Amino acid sequence: MNYTLFQPFTIGRKLLFLLLFCSLNFYAQYNKSGYTDIAKQRLLVHITSDYLHTISQGQIDKDSAVRASCRLYNLSILIPNNESYSNGTSIPAIKLLEEDKVNQAKNLLPKLKGENRFLMLLELSNYFIFKSGAQKTDLDKAEKYLEEILQQKKWDKWKIGALMLKANLLNQRGNTDASQKLYAEIEKHCKQSENNLDLARALLEAGKTLQYGNPKRLVYFQKALSIFQNLKEKEKEIETLSQINIEYFIARRYDDSQKLIYKILQLQKEIKYYHNQYAFDVLSYLSYRKGDLVKALYYSNKSIESMHSKEDSIFKGLFFLRRGQLYQHNGKSQEALFWYTKASENKTRETKLYWYKAFLSKAWVFNKLHRSNEALTLLKKTESEFPPVTDFEKMHFAFILGETYASLKKMDLAEKNYSIFQNIAKNYPLQYVHDEFPAAFFQIASFYQNIGKTYKARQLLKNGISHTFEIGVAEKSEYYYNLFKIDSVEKKYNDAIKNLLLSQKYKDSSFNEEQKKKFAELLIKYETDKKDKNIKLLNTQNQLQLVQSRETEREKNILLVGALLLIVIVCLLLYSYIIKQKNNRKLKANQLELDQKNSFLENLNDEQQKLLKEKEWLIKEVHHRVKNNLQMVTSLLNSQSAYLKDSDAKMAVKDSLRRMQAVSMIHQKLYHDDNISTIAMPQYIDELVHYLHESFDNENQITFKKNIQAINLHVSQAIPLGLIITESVVNAIKYAFLEKQNGIIEISLFQEDNDSIVLKISDNGIGLPAFTNKNDTNSLGINLIKGLTKQLKGSFSIENNNGVHIIIKFIYLNT
Incomplete structure (x- = not known):
């Protein structure tokens, strides 16, 4: 009977993933994979998740296994599926x-x-x-x-x-059909665009989406493998071979699976991928199935040796379980108990996947050693702390409990628990059934044969072999031995002899004297290597003790010197304290003096603020009075113009009035605004042009277009600029357009760069007279504009092109 070699199992998809996530997230701080190459990181996640998904026999869904693997090595949960x-x-x-x-x-x-x-x-x-x-x-x-x-x-x-x-x-x-149809479209698109890498990726993914055992999976994988090999994408080649291996395993093609794993290990070595423990563990299992326990032990050793980090060792319970099983089948029950105990250390709900099977195997060995009371105590205690949750746990717990009751001769309780196992097992998905089912059915059959129910026993043997296409060598021996016992009870002696011979044949082939010898030699070698390491460790410890003794003597001397230094330091500290107190008294006196000075400065600052406000009020008052005086002069000039008979004199007075109004408006704005030194040009120019427009009775035949940037000018620049605009606009209104002619006057003011301001005033009128030299004009308006431009320290130019265009450029006083 070989119950203990069934594959490790899980506790349900959602619950187990939550537990895995909690246990693995504890380690998450930084990339712990050991690889900086993202291709190897992806490969590690895929291989680890495939192993986790496979040993759980489908109880962890693939997505959960992938995320758990990412958390284990603290890799991005997105990289397994985003490489395209x-x-x-x-x-x-x-x-x-x-x-x-x-x-x-x-x-x-x-x-x-x-x-x-x-x-x-x-x-x-x-x-x-x-x-x-x-x-x-x-x-x-x-x-x-x-x-x-x-x-x-x-x-x-x-x-x-x-x-x-x-x-x-x-x-x-x-919707698998729609998914496969879309993958076919992707394959066609990749072929048309000759995108071979994405083609291979699509073929690999298309195969993964199909159920295990679907013949199309192998077709997809073989096509993808050929492309990856041609492209020398070895990480993807290994991933694809791993998927093919799963198909071989599901189809019970164990020889093909073993050959493929050897190839995978070789490729992993070539690319310096060193997480080989999963491949070695599978080789150990396959060797056992073939009855080669020597190789099974060898590969078990290799799987344990391949654990390089704390993250790798999270699965150590599974590898220790395999070691315990091999000891058990070598007849070394005490050693098996040791490894089962190691495999079930640190029992928690979060790590249940890794120790639960070892706990059941430990109870099984107790029964075989006739320590069934200990087995029952272990089962009841563990059931109380960690009750079975899923069908898989419930049925296998019931089976071991039934075995324990049978050993204690409590046949009713044994049969009750055996029935629980059978009722759950008959509905369990066949794709997740491995050697544990035949082993359990064979053992229950033995129970019914012993109580005389041979028909029931024979039916259970039949159920045991129906769950798999091929049972292992040890299971075959157990199967035929049970048939021998049933045939003997039913007095079918010819069949009994035949089945006994077959049982002995498979038993001898699985563990003959030669194999026992090699197995023992391998164990001795393993233990010798272990002892050599322990001797080296002891030597190292002796040397360490000698060093520690010398260090102790040295520490005493250091302690004495340290005590003397401590006394000196205390004295220095005391002296420093006295000096510090003296300095503190001086600092307090200085602080008092500073406080008095600060108080004086604050009072002085308040006086300055008061004077500043008075100054601002006085400046505003000056602007107000200047504005009033200008308005008074304007009124006097208006009154005087009424008595003038000469039209030229009247025109001169009105021009003067407009100039004074331009200046008056600036003082008006300075008086009303909070800012007493700068003028916002867009508002000022808009008001000025509006005033000039209304001061002429031109029946609105002239249109003004303004493009004024948000510029603030100092009053020293704003006044000359306002007078220039006034002269230019007045000249344009007076001379640019014939009587009743519609016209446009454009005014632009903008900052050309950080230092320069440009004013452009243009009209579309008749332009300058043909005989006029634009560089040699003697009119008062032009001379005034030139003078004001000099005041601005700027440049003046005038163009005669479909109208007059005046351009003033001056330096910006950025205040």
């Missing part, structure tokens, strides 16, 4: 997603533009598609993000990645 569009680089929003801060990441999406937005949409889809389970709400979110990408034709380079994500989404929804 990402090289592993990240942006802040994606980093939040990698840390499971999905709401914060989604809040950043509206702020992203261009490629960053589309990359974020892909990663959000990736996140929700490959979450544990296949919740409709998650898949709906993923589909919404994908549709935004697929609707944008200009982002063709994201198309393959988006389509592959959508194919996975369809598969997660259970």
Whole structure:
């Protein structure tokens, strides 16, 4: 009977993933994979998750296994499924997603533009598609993000990645046919564009989405493998070979599986990939199935030796379990108990996957050693602390409990628990059934044979071999031995002799004298190596003790010197304290003096602020009085012009009035504004032009266009500029347009660079007379403009081109 070699199992998808996440997240601080190359990081995640998914016999869904593997080595949860569009680089929003801060990441999406937005949409889809389970709400979110990408034709380079994500989404929804159809379209598109790398990736993913055992899986994988080999993509070649190996394992093609693992190990060595413990553990299991316990022990040693870090050793309970099983089948029950105990150390709910099987195996060995009361105590205590949760746990716990009651001769309780096992087992998915089922059925058959129910026993043997295409050598021996005992009870002696011979044949082939000798030699070698290491350790410890003794003597001397130094330091500190107190008294006196000076300065500052406010009020008052005086002069000139008979004299007076008004408006604004030194030019020019426009009775045939930047000029520049605008606009109104002619006057003021201001005044009138020299004009207006320009320290130019264009450029006094 070989119950203990059934594959390790799990406790249900969602619960186990939560437990795995909690236990693995404890280690998460930085990349702990040992690889900086993202291709190797992806390979590590895929191989680890495949192992975890396989040993759990389907109880952990693949997505949960992938995320648990990422957490174990603290790698991004996005990298296993984004290689068609990402090289592993990240942006802040994606980093939040990698840390499971999905709401914060989604809040950043509206702020992203261009490629960053589309990359974020892909990663959000990736996140929700490959979450544990296949919740409709998650898949709906993923589909919404994908549709935004697929609707944008200009982002063709994201198309393959988006389509592959959508194919996975369809598969997660259970629509396998639509998923496969989309993968066929992707394959066609990649062939047309000669994109062989994405073609191979698509073929690999298309195979992964199919159920284990589907013949199309191998077809996809073989095609992908050929392309990866041609492209020398060895990491992807290893990943694909691992998927092919799973198919061989499911189909019971154990010889092919063993050959493939040797090839995988060789490729891993070539690329310096050193996480080989999973491959060696599978080789150990396959060697056992073939009855070669020597090789099984060899590969068990290799799997334990391949654990390089704390992260790798999280699965050590599974590898220790394998070692215990091999000791047990070598007849070394005490050694087996030792390894089962090591495998079930640190029992917690979070690590239940790794120790629960070892606990059951330990109870099994207790029964074989006729220590059934200890087995029962262990089972009851563990059931109280960690009750079985899933069907897998319940049925195997019931089986071991039934074995224990049978050993204690409590046949009713044994049969009751055996019935629990059988009722659950008959509905268990066959694709997750391994050697533990035949082994259990054979043992229960032995129980019924012993109580005389041979028909029931024979039926259970038949059930045991129906669950698998091929049972191992040890199971064959157990099967035929049970048939021998049943045939003997039923007096079918010929059949009994035949079955006994077959049982002995398989037993001898699985563990003959030669194998026992080699097994013992290997154990001796292993133990010798272990002792040599312990001797080296002891020598090292002796040397360490000698060094420690010398260090102790040295520490005493140092302590004496230290005591003397301490006394000196205390004296220095005391002296320093006295000096410090003296200095503090001086500082207090200085502080008092400073406080008095600060008080005086504050009073002085208050007086200055008061004087400053008075100064500002006086300046405003000056502006107000200047404005009033200008208005008084303006009124006098208006009154005087009424008595003038000469039209030229009247015109001269009115021109003077307009100039004075331009200056008066500036003083008016300075009086009303809080700023008493600068003028906001857009408002000032707008008011000035409005005044000039109204001062002429031109029946609105002239239109003004203004383009004034938001510039503040010091009053020293604003007054000359206002007078220049006044002269230019008045001249244009008076002389540029014929009677009743419509016209346009444009005024522009803008900052040309950090230092220069440009004023342009243009009209579309008749222009200067033909005989006029624009560089030699003697009119008062032009001379006045030139003089004002000099006051601004600027340059003046006038153009005659479909009208007059005056350009003033001067230095900006930035106040």
